[in-house]
Each structure stands twice: as C-alpha cells, then as structure tokens.
Amino acid sequence: METLIHNLVAAGTFGTNSSLVAALVIFVLSAVVFLGVAFPFAGIVSWVERRVWARIQSRVGPNRVGPNGFLQWLADGVKHVCKEDIVPDDSDATLFKIAPYLVVLAFVLPWAVMPFSSSLILADLNVGILYMTSVTALTVVGVLMAGWASNDKWSLIGGIRSAAQIVSYEIPAGLSIFPIVLMTGTLSMQGIIKGQGWAPQHWFIFANPFTFIAANILYVSALAEGNRTPFDLPEAESELVAGFATEYSGMRYLFFFMAEWGNLFIIGAIITALFLGGWQFPHVTKNPVLMNVLELITFNVKVLALVFVSMWVRGTLPRVRIDQLMSVCWKYFVPIAFINMIGTAIWVAIWPDGNAFMGYIMLAGAIVVAVIFIQRVIFYLRRSRMEMYFKPTI
C-alpha cells in the first residue's frame, strides 16, 4: 500500500505532495472497497437471508428477479433509491439526515482491522479487537440519534431500547473477549489468530470450558448488539411499528438494514478471529500468494458459516421481551462472563502454554453434540411426509 503510493509519487505522476496523494489514494481505494465489497455483501446477504427464512418457514422466498431471485437485492436497491426522501416536519433535520450514515460508518470502520489472511489486513492495530468492539458500538449513537431526531414516539422508544440493549450487552461481550486476551497477551487481531492453530483442537473455543462458554456469550451478545432477532427490539415491527426506522424512507431506511446485514459479517469475523482459528491454514505451499488465497478462503468460509447460523437463529427464535432481554444480560451473561474470566485466569496460571489434552476432549464433546443434533434433525425429518425431503431449489 505505502510502497504503491511511494512508487506513484516517485514516478512524478501526481507532483510532489505525497501526503495529499496518499490521502487521495486511500479515499478512492476505500470507496472502491466499500462499493465493491461491503455494499454487495450486505445486499447479497439480504437475499440469502430471505431465502433461508423462507425455506425454514416452508416458503419459497424471492425467486423472480434473476436466477433464483439472485438479483433481488439490486432491484430492492434501485427501488429504494427511486423513493422519495422524506424528512418529517418538526424533526431535527440535521440529526435525522446524519443518523443512517453513522450506523453505516459503524459497519464500515471495522473492515480496517479485518484479518482476511496473514498479510491481507488493512491495519494490524495493536489494539485491533478493542478498536473493533468500540467502533461497532457507534451503532447505538446512530440509532439513538435516529430515534430522537424523528420526533416520533415509536422511534424514540426504539432508540432508547437500542441504547439500553447495546450498552448492556457491551459488558458481557467485552468480558468474553478478556479470556482470549489473557491467553494470548495481545489485543491485535493477527496476534490472537497466530496464537491458534489450524486444527480445531487448537482453536481457542476448545482451549478450555471457559472459553467455550465465552464464545457462546460473545456470539449472543454480538447478535444483541447487531439488533438481530431474537434481540431486534429497537425495530420491533409488531409493537413499535418499525422502531427507530419508522420515519425513514428510501435509501436512508435501507442504510439501517444494510448496516444490519453487513454487521453479520463483522459478528462472524470477531468470533472467527477470536475463537475459531481465524485464517489459520496448514502450510501446504511455499508460494505466499497461494497461501494467502487459501487463508482468505478459510477465513471467509468460517465467517459465512457463522452468518448462516445467525440467519438460522433468526428463523428459529421469536423475539424476546425487553425484561427478558435485560434479565438474560444482567442475571446470566454478566456473572457467567465474570466466572469465565476468573476461570481462564486460573487456567492460564496453571497451564501457561495451554492444555493440549483438553482441546481433544472438548473437540470430542463438540462432535458428540453435533451427532446428537443431526439425529434430532433426522428425527424431525422422518416425522414429515416422505415426498417432501431434499428438494432444495424451486
């Protein structure tokens, strides 16, 4: 990146003001990355998610625009761009207009420390994971701003709910990151990933029972922070019309949901980097480019699997009540996260280099659970009518 800029400057293409050129190049590149990666990702996820829910509910989902409805997200985007941009009377117009951008910003900023592979990372900050959790919390500012500026009671309640929810769940989320920091002694994304191996028993999720629980708590907290079902109280359409998004229209409305779908990737990436071994892939080749591509694929497969699980959870669980939401956070997650932290500290004190045996036991346990799960799935499939099995596309 820097060498590229230096080369450009040295070639004399852009005059001599190298910092200006650097800023320009970064600006253009980030625009390209945003338009070329983040935006289509959010769009495609929206289509995949609708298909996944549909299948879970025995429906078909969008299947008209493009092959199997694949271009539905583009059609939706065009539709929203064409819609009128309404700013309600008596609303705080400036804040009302800024709010969606803040939410999108909270979704774009974490990409800076996204560890796609061993060298494909924009900036390997030595406070990477801290940066990631803090900038994703910017969502609460945007949502609260949207709720307040709309001058609408539904929106206000939605925004306040969002604030309560995101601020609460920051605590168990942060506390669940601590065990990993304790084990690796670093906050950098790459440092944490390098502390793990490529094989599942070397992942931090299977390092000890405490990290396993921490991974689950972090995942659920991240879902809550991302306003995902079962924690989508801020835009609960059955109680609050659409919550903080009630007064929005057109592209501004879509921005909120783009950020939500994009956040799925961030959630998956945090879990993958912290607990699932990140981009770790066995050294099969000396070629650095090929190696990086393999790592990129590994990372993305893991993240997308988690994205799928988020959709699956959303298709399964109903929305929780606000008091249940708070009780889950404060009565269950926070104390358990504290116990995790202390437990991991003791564990690390006893086995500073980790306990390899535990990894195998935990992996075996996970496989047993997976087998039981598959048995249950087969049990439920058997109870359905025979001719309805395995006909995936329509």
Next chain:
Amino acid sequence: MTGVSAYVQNIKQTVSTIFEGMAITASHFMRKPYTVQYPDRMAVRVQDTLPFRYRGILEVDLEICTGCLACERACPIDCITIVADKDPVTKQLLLSQFDIDIAKCMYCGLCSEPCPTGSIHHTTEFEGADYSLESLIRRFVKDPVIAYKPKKGPETDPRIAPILNRGMAYLDQWAIPGSDKDAANKAAADKALDQPDAGDAA
C-alpha cells in the same frame, strides 16, 4: 438453594429448547416449500382447484333469467341494477340492462338464493383487479334480450337440472358424513359430477 437450582434449571432449559428448535428448523430447511406460486408457475389454474360452491365473481346466464328482480331486491347493498320493460309491440319482457358492480359486491350470495332459475350464480373466478372503478361494473346485457319465460311445473328449465343435480350430489357426497349409504352416494355423486347433463332425461 432453590434460587441456585432454579438458575441452573433456567440455563438448562434455554439451551435445550434452543437446541431442539434449531433441529426443527434445520429439518424444515431440507424440506420442500408448500408455496403455491400464484399466478404463474402453476401446474393447474387456481380457479380449477377451488372447491365447489366457491363464491367468486357473479355471473348471469341471461338465457334463463326471468327478469323477476328477486336478486336485485335481495342484494343488501344494491350492487345489482336491472332494467326490465315490456316491449310495447310484442308484449314480451325485455331486459335492457343487467349490471353487477363487483367493486361493491361482498360475495354474500344472497342474490343467488332467491333466483328461481339459477341464472345468477357465482363462478370460481376471483381475479377482479383493474385500474378503474368503472371497469369493475360487469354489464351483462349488450342488446336488449327477451326474458326467459318459465314453464309450469316443479322442474322448469333443463338448464337448471344439471345444476341442481350437481348440488344434490355434492350434498350427498359430503354433507351427510357417516351415513351407511356413503359408498353408494359417492358413486352416484361421482357419476352425476362426471355427467352434469344426466338430469336431462329425468
């Protein structure tokens, strides 16, 4: 102690219900959707799959309409407009207008009940969407037609017989459950349904 055990019990219950729920949805993920992809991508027209006696958009068979206005009077919301006059020359009843405003109609079926000949009846058609209210008015009379003159006797028009027959067959088949003549009824009903004109001879 109960507090702690309740706490642990809660966690256990949460985990097990989510586990079970996820298994159910995963099994649904591998099943075929039930969705009928109306209006295109269908094996048969939806109209053909609707049940007998479906109350769709009304239709008037002007050839057997007697011009008695019973339907107009029966309609609670006045969506039927009939103009029937005596032709001064031939002294016959002439129907010069028969409109049904399907924008108003609520498909209650009250109009088809008093009709002596079964001329006004529901179809299985239900797609009435249009761009203007005007075009939702169904005008059945293009040129004035001579009203049907019923014959004397209990059974008047051959055209009604199959309709009646079908209705009776339907009742026999479905509306008397558990009767010991079920099989026979069903055979008779099937026969009647297959040959709607069987009543002609009777």
